[in-house]
Amino acid sequence: MQKTDLTAVRQSVSLAKGLPNAHYIDPTVYQEEKHALLFDQWAGLSVAADVPTPGDAIPLTFLGLPLLLLRDREGQVRVFQNTCRHRGMILVEHPTKIEGAIRCPYHSWCYATDGRLVSTPHVGGPGQNTHEDIKRSELGLIEIRSHIWRDVVWINVNNNAPEFPVAMADAMERWKEFEQPLFHGGEDSRFNLEVNCNWKLAVENYCESYHLPWVHPGLNSYSRLEDHYNIEKPGTYSGQGTLVYRQLADDSGGVFPDFANLSSQWDSAAEYLAIYPNVLLGTHRDHAFAIILVPEGPEATIEKIHLYYPVADTDPHLRQKNTTQWKLVFEEDVFVVEGMQRGRHGLAFDGGKFSPAMDGPTHCFHDWAAQQIETKRQARHAAE
Amino acid sequence: MPQSEAKLQSEILKAHKDNDYSRLCELYAKAAQTRGDVNQACFLATQAYVFGLQSNHPLTEHLHSFLKNHGREE
Ligand code: FES
Ligand SMILES: [Fe+2]
Secondary structure (H helix, E strand, C coil): CCCCCCCCCCCCCCCCEEECCHHHCCCHHHHHHHHHHCCCCCCCEEEHCCCCCCCCEEEEECEEEEEEEECCCCCCEEEEEEEECCCEEEEECCCCEECEEEECCCCEEEEEECCCHHHHHEEECCCCCCCCCCCCCCCCCCCCCCCECCCCCECCCCCCCCCHHHHHHHHHHCCHHHCCCEEEHEEEEEEEECCCHHHHHHHHHHHCCCHHHHHCCHHHHHCCCHEHHHEEEEECCEEEECCCCCCCCCCCEEEEHHHHHCCHHHHEEEEEEECCCCEEEECCHHHCCEEEECCCCCCEEEEEEEECCCCCCCHHHHHHHHHHHHHHHHHHHHHHHHHHHHHCCCCCCCCECCCCCCCHHHHHHHHHHHHHHHHHHHHHHHCC | CCCCHHHHHHHHHHHHHHHCCHHHHHHHHHHHCCCCCCCHHHHHHHHHHHHHHHHHHCHHHHHHHHHCCCCCCC
């Protein structure tokens, strides 16, 4: 495979170029990035609120991988490969409630919700359910390493990343005041956006404030560009913050309750972090959100958006208003991420020239991506 | 086929069609009881057991013991 040249990407922001076009449109590079940028990392898959009660199970496909997200009998959220250990049949086809065991629809091998293989009917012949060569303890479901933080279900498919609290220590430290229960707003607080762009463009657009006055004039009328600051933590996250967050209010001035015990900086601050690789988080004194970017090919992405509150019971009216407001903002971004995608079919586009003042967070993400890809290439090379 | 057996058979088919797993557990368990032949009884009890596991049916425990006592289950 012809490898892309990432030297220019690794330069400092004033000299660097962005990632080459191939990283947005080429299926071979997409496969390379699938491992280097997603399977080797802690990537966002879904949210725990999607499986609220024990037995809830949802089949998901993540970069071609068939997965099963479920909450086991004990209440623990787990992710399994949705593939039977016998003949490789897909185990769960539709979202379902598992009452007892997961029964494979092919030959009915049964798995407990914690993944144990509990029955292998007729495996030793009709009416004989054991066989000396069928060792159930070795044939449980393949579990994918997972961790819940801020309700997001993060997975490390290749099982090679540091422990989650180590890998995410910087981001967790930055927002430690918000380390408290989050309540999903429910059906009115989740929506998906399907966008025709590479998932990385959604990250890149999210973490910069440079576009706000042009793309979100409404937002910018009260939140001016100079009230924003860049956030860069090389290797982990980047994003933006605002100093003039104002709470949403209903007609009679009612607002959402605050998260408990926040320091005064959060009275009017809000932050938006792109946690590498594919999770976009936002937090405010009175609500938070998570956006999980699910890559659906080099040029297609599903953005799964979820809004959260400090308490379980919030005013449905105000909640709806908040969802509507955010949906509008995220929809305003669609034409730019799709436009940048089409722009990357311009053969002579060279990755682009960054504004050293405004594009730091974007470059920070590119530098991370390039570094991960180079590390993976070196490891491959060493192995050969 | 005696009439009672034909009836059971058609009830089982209907439950399969309805994806009614706890009913399948009960019907196969009933069918297992009609068999004097141990192999046939264990075959049907296995069917019952699997649908019992799936639907978390109260009969599951009993079916498990039955199969285990006959050396058919762990
Ligand atoms: S493939 Fe699942 S039991 Fe045979
Ligand atoms: Fe935007």
